[in-house]
Amino acid sequence: CTHYLFIVVVAVNSTLLTINAGDYIFYTDWAWTSFVIFSISQSLMLVVGACYYLTFTGVPGTATYYALIMTVYTWVAKGAWFALGYPYDFIVTPVWLPSAMLLDLAYWATKKNKHSLILFGGVMCGMSLPLFNMVNLITVADPLETAFKYPRPTLAPYMTPIEPAVGKFYNSPVALGAGAGAVLSVTMAALGCKLNT
Numbered sequence: 453c454t455h456y457l458f459i460v461v462v463a464v465n466s467t468l469l470t471i472n473a474g475d476y477i478f479y480t481d482w483a484w485t486s487f488v489i490f491s492i493s494q495s496l497m498l499v500v501g502a503c504y505y506l507t508f509t510g511v512p513g514t515a516t517y518y519a520l521i522m523t524v525y526t527w528v529a530k531g532a533w534f535a536l537g538y539p540y541d542f543i544v545t546p547v548w549l550p551s552a553m554l555l556d557l558a559y560w561a562t563k564k565n566k567h568s569l570i571l572f573g574g575v576m577c578g579m580s581l582p583l584f585n586m587v588n589l590i591t592v593a594d595p596l597e598t599a600f601k602y603p604r605p606t607l608a609p610y611m612t613p614i615e616p617a618v619g620k621f622y623n624s625p626v627a628l629g630a631g632a633g634a635v636l637s638v639t640m641a642a643l644g645c646k647l648n649t
Contacts, residue, residue, distance in 0.1 A: 485625075487582075487586075487625045487629065488582070488625050488628050488629040488632070489586045490585075491581055491626075491633060492582075492629055492632050492633050495548075495577055495578050495581035495582070495633045495637050496633075496636055496640045498519060498522065498551060498577065498581065499573075499574060499577045499578070499637045499640045499644065500553070500640040500643055501518055501522075501557050502514075502515035502519060502552050502572070502643065503515070503555065503569060503573070503574075503640075503641045503643075503644030504644040504645070504647050504648060505517075505518045506556070506559055506644075507566060507644070507645045507648045508648050509527070510564060511515070512556045512559050512560035512564070513551040513556055514556070515553075515555040515556045516552045516553050517527055518551035518552060519551070520546075520549065521608065522548050523548060523549065523642045527569070529567055542620070545580065547584040547585050548581070550580060550582075551576075551577045551581045551584060553564060554576040554577055554580055555569065555573040555577050557573075557576075558572040558573035560571060566645050569641065570638060570641045570642045570645055571638060574634075574637040574638035574639075574640070574641035575634045575637065575638060576631030577633075577641070578630065578635070578636060578637030578638070579633060579634045581629075581630075581631040581633060582625070582630045582633060583626055583627030586626050589607075
């Protein structure tokens, strides 16, 4: 019971983190910095829960199932956005699924070798999620325009969307997020596996 409860708790927290991370759609001067931070945070939340769930069941495919749980929870919770009048394209695309599939693939291809899952799976998940996250941004109709068109009623004046200074901080947010994510995700993958021992 405790194992399944943990899975639910991590999935719910992943969902809450994702909803909060969604605010980077509202571009500010920190647009790309926020993209990097949120890409890393989402990959870490995905990898720790997915590795725990995967090694707990020992069945390749459960990491993808875990990512699906995250996605569905987020879709349900994001319903609140529609109540505020936001457009449909603010829905979260399932960016975690391909990264979770890579975790499953690493586990399956190495004949359920936990250390390979941690090393190979962690690196692949951490490197791939920022890429899929950028694809997620591309699917949204001009985020800056949308932010002006649908201002949040509770938005403080100092948080009013302004023109982003793209490239001011990092030339390639995807590369930076992938590099940092690849290193940090290995640690979180090890933690997820360790929780089962």
